[in-house]
Amino acid sequence: MPEGHTIHRLALDHRSRFEGERVRVSSPQGKFSAGAALVDTQVMTTAEAHGKHLFLGFGPPPRTSDPVRSGAYPDRWIHIHLGLFGKLDFGAGTAQPPTETVRLRLATPDDWADLRGPTTCELITDAEKQAIHDRLGPDPLRPGDDPGRAWQRISRSRTTIAALLLDQKIIAGVGNVYRAEVLFRHSIDPYLPGRDLTRAQWDALWADLVFLMGEGVRHNRIDTVRPEHLPEAMGRPPRVDDHGGEVYVYRRDRQGCHICGAEIRTAGLAARNLFWCPGCQPATAVR
DNA sequence: GCGTGATGTTGAA
DNA sequence: TCAACCTCACGCC
Numbered sequence A: 001m002p003e004g005h006t007i008h009r010l011a012l013d014h015r016s017r018f019e020g021e022r023v024r025v026s027s028p029q030g031k032f033s034a035g036a037a038l039v040d041t042q043v044m045t046t047a048e049a050h051g052k053h054l055f056l057g058f059g060p061p062p063r064t065s066d067p068v069r070s071g072a073y074p075d076r077w078i079h080i081h082l083g084l085f086g087k088l089d090f091g092a093g094t095a096q097p098p099t100e101t102v103r104l105r106l107a108t109p110d111d112w113a114d115l116r117g118p119t120t121c122e123l124i125t126d127a128e129k130q131a132i133h134d135r136l137g138p139d140p141l142r143p144g145d146d147p148g149r150a151w152q153r154i155s156r157s158r159t160t161i162a163a164l165l166l167d168q169k170i171i172a173g174v175g176n177v178y179r180a181e182v183l184f185r186h187s188i189d190p191y192l193p194g195r196d197l198t199r200a201q202w203d204a205l206w207a208d209l210v211f212l213m214g215e216g217v218r219h220n221r222i223d224t225v226r227p228e229h230l231p232e233a234m235g236r237p238p239r240v241d242d243h244g245g246e247v248y249v250y251r252r253d254r255q256g257c258h259i260c261g262a263e264i265r266t267a268g269l270a271a272r273n274l275f276w277c278p279g280c281q282p283a284t285a286v287r
Numbered sequence B: 001g002c003g004t005g006a007t008g009t010t011g012a013a
Numbered sequence C: 001t002c003a004a005c006c007t008c009a010c011g012c013c
Helices: A004-018 A033-039 A126-134 A147-154 A161-166 A176-185 A199-219
Strands: A024-026 A043-050 A053-059 A076-081 A087-092 A102-107 A111-116 A120-124 A265-269 A272-276
Touching: A004 A043, A004 A053, A004 A087, A004 A111, A004 A199, A024 A033, A033 A076, A033 A120, A076 A126, A120 A126, A147 A161, A147 A199, A161 A176, A176 A199, A176 A272
Parallel strands: none
Antiparallel strands: A024 A102, A043 A053, A053 A076, A076 A120, A087 A111, A102 A111, A265 A272
């Protein structure tokens, strides 16, 4: 599930359910009991995402009598990273009975959220949170983040653009689906070294990621196919599988390209499966 | 019931 | 480059 769009959506969902609310925090599974106890019954003041990292801010309830505190500054954060198979489930009303895999449960009288299978669920300070921001690259979903920072590193790198797009120090939030799809949409050979990409290509990739990932947050799903290539527009059968949206190349190896008909290819790259169309993304780099 | 793989990251070799 | 970690859904007995 989780690329950056999922995490930003989760931040929104946490804010709409818990922001400003006094929250019961527990760890039915037990692995986060100590941390949960330290923020239990405090107010969740905000929730924020950077790349694939989710931060839930807790602090004392806002006191209008105190102008500094009235903004309800969080002083403790729950830092969550879903990894490959972490999941968050929300519900209204009384929470389901705890299951032994629920690492973290947030609950108010009206709402609950259950976290399972994260690689990270820890209590951190403001300074520790800042250190995480500092080691992440710009995020297409954080307004104001500067694509030029990523370009600085990409334009000097011999590493392939496909590998660079997954490097969270360079750009935060892109995962295996978006990297394959955005390279396809711009007809870029995934094996092209970063330093052979043009600035215009990078600016176009970034702008497209801002758009695609924004749509991802809105629909809570990855859709990357342009309107003219949708199943209805082309009279082809819709995609049927577990991860939902319409895509051009991701996990479509050995099937025909929607645009040129060539067989989609796959290969391992940096321990992940890469997908591309040899027709639309002809090799410009030496393999 | 068992084996597999998945939209991720880290740290050791 | 590889193993380890976290969980669940699916295909195939």
